[in-house]
Amino acid sequence: MRATRAFIHLDHLKENIALVREKTGKAVCMPLKADAYGHGALELAKTALAAGVKYLAVATVGEGAALRQGGIEAPVLLLSIPLPEEITELAASDMEVLAGDEEYIEALEQEAARTGKRIRIHLKIDTGMGRIGCTPAMAPVLASRIAESKNLMLAGTATHLAVSDSLAAKDRAFTNRQLEAFSAAVEGIKAAGVDPGLVHAANTGAVTFYSGAWFDMVRPGILLYGYAPRDETGCAALAVKPLMELVSSLVFIKPIAKGTTVSYGRTWKAKTGTIIGTLPIGYADGLPRGLGNTWRILAGGVLRLLVGRICMDQCMVDLGQDSGLRRWDRVTIFGGGAPHAGIMASLLGTIPYEITCNINKRVPRIYIDKN
Numbered sequence: 001m002r003a004t005r006a007f008i009h010l011d012h013l014k015e016n017i018a019l020v021r022e023k024t025g026k027a028v029c030m031p032l033k034a035d036a037y038g039h040g041a042l043e044l045a046k047t048a049l050a051a052g053v054k055y056l057a058v059a060t061v062g063e064g065a066a067l068r069q070g071g072i073e074a075p076v077l078l079l080s081i082p083l084p085e086e087i088t089e090l091a092a093s094d095m096e097v098l099a100g101d102e103e104y105i106e107a108l109e110q111e112a113a114r115t116g117k118r119i120r121i122h123l124k125i126d127t128g129m130g131r132i133g134c135t136p137a138m139a140p141v142l143a144s145r146i147a148e149s150k151n152l153m154l155a156g157t158a159t160h161l162a163v164s165d166s167l168a169a170k171d172r173a174f175t176n177r178q179l180e181a182f183s184a185a186v187e188g189i190k191a192a193g194v195d196p197g198l199v200h201a202a203n204t205g206a207v208t209f210y211s212g213a214w215f216d217m218v219r220p221g222i223l224l225y226g227y228a229p230r231d232e233t234g235c236a237a238l239a240v241k242p243l244m245e246l247v248s249s250l251v252f253i254k255p256i257a258k259g260t261t262v263s264y265g266r267t268w269k270a271k272t273g274t275i276i277g278t279l280p281i282g283y284a285d286g287l288p289r290g291l292g293n294t295w296r297i298l299a300g301g302v303l304r305l306l307v308g309r310i311c312m313d314q315c316m317v318d319l320g321q322d323s324g325l326r327r328w329d330r331v332t333i334f335g336g337g338a339p340h341a342g343i344m345a346s347l348l349g350t351i352p353y354e355i356t357c358n359i360n361k362r363v364p365r366i367y368i369d370k371n
């Protein structure tokens with residue numbers, strides 16, 4: 001196996017799930033979209049279900065079908081809207097869907113009528129995310145429409161929050177308005193004599209900061225992968241642990257003289273004689289190219305700078321003159337004992353989701369479970 005690999009700590013996943021369950025006391029739906037934010041959906045699904053997660057969520061029909069092919073029998077909720085021609089596979093894979101418009105609901109109904117198997121719908125209400133879903137005013141109408149169909153079932157009612165990870169006053173006000181609109185819509189559904197099913201709204205930010213958003217089920221993603229939003233004091237509100245640890249090995253080592261430059265564009269020059277190590281990892285593996293001359297990796301117990309531009313498949317690290325490190329020694333790029341992907345993300349002005357999702361498929365995932 002190649003030197004560059006991602007260790008995925010399943011024991012951390014179990015601990016993170018336990019923290020969320022303890023904190024909320026609610027059923028947990030784990031978003032596994034984008035191959036579980038780059039961690040590997042099937043492995044994580046198995047661990048998550050064993051740790052008490054009740055629902056799984058995906059973004060594409062293919063992702064849901066892959067979970068079914070992998071033997072997963074738990075409810076799988078499709079969060080995005082597929083093309084009409086994907087509905088047959090969606091139903092065949094026994095997936096539940098988020099839907100919030102008549103045309104899509106009608107297409108689902110036709111498929112269910114054709115196969116004679118009910119499709120379970122979670123009514124998606126747009127309370128301010130501006131992505132998919134019906135207006136709160138339409139919610140009772142569509143809920144009744146679904147509930148009255150013998151081919152469909154209203155399994156749940158949901159919304160999604162746009163700024164729940166922020167405690168800035170204007171973001172708090174917006175989130176509270178979203179939650180009020182959602183609660184009112186759920187009451188409207190009940191007043192129309194319809195059971196709204198599982199009511200759910202809380203992503204990571206809301207699990208962390210808004211207990212009023214927990215309802216019947218919570219859907220935290222990045223939190224379960226080990227990255228917590230911070231409160232006003234800068235403190236991570238839940239002590240979750242990152243799952244992903246990206247490592248590589250020194251495959252070539254050489255001394256260089258003062259004034260020697262390293263990599264494309266000659267953006268780094270040795271101020272003194274030093275020793276340079278080469279790592280078989282580059283931007284094609286998902287190591288952001290912007291990290292050259294910026295990110296420090298853990299090598300021999302010390303954080304050491306990646307020097308020069310990061311290449312497609314390789315990059316270089318300044319080991320200093322007397323690190324004692326030898327060829328083939330392992331180093332940690334992020335996670336484990338090194339700063340985690342969330343810290344890398346803030347340095348680059350992005351979010352941890354983008355870092356872990358972008359770790360390429362050619363990086364093997366190695367699953368580790370210490371308990």
Ligand SMILES: *Cc1c(COP(=O)(O)O)cnc(C)c1O
Nearest residue numbers: 031079160203204219220221222
């Ligand atoms: C991705 C997603 C989530 C999880 O979001 P996090 O920010 O990772 O907690 C929850 N709900 C929906 C609808 C999503 O698309």
